[in-house]
Amino acid sequence: MLALITWLDRVLGLSYKEHMGIAFLSVGKNNGTAIAIATLAFQPLVAIPAATLPIFQIIFLILYLKLAERVRCLFESCLELDEKSKAEAL
Secondary structure: OHHHHHHHHHHHOOOHHHHHHHHHHHHOOOHHHHHHHHHHHOOHHHHHHHHHHHHHHHHHHHHHHHOHHHHHHHHOOHHHHHHHHHHHHO
16 A cells, blocks of 8 residues: 555655655545444454554554655655755754
């Protein structure tokens, strides 16, 4: 899911900040709705995967934050980032 959002945001020309906002807002949506539909339409055991998904989403989002600099390089030039960090150091 995160890879698809990253690719799509880059193709659409969004900035890194816009991308991170969209990624974090969209990844955790609709879990409650999926649980309710699965419980009503099927047996309650069908809702277990949808109920446990938020645990894994938290782990994926933390890992995505750890990769933030690499993701930023997809949206901005890594050379441009190096120049900014050198300028901030001075």
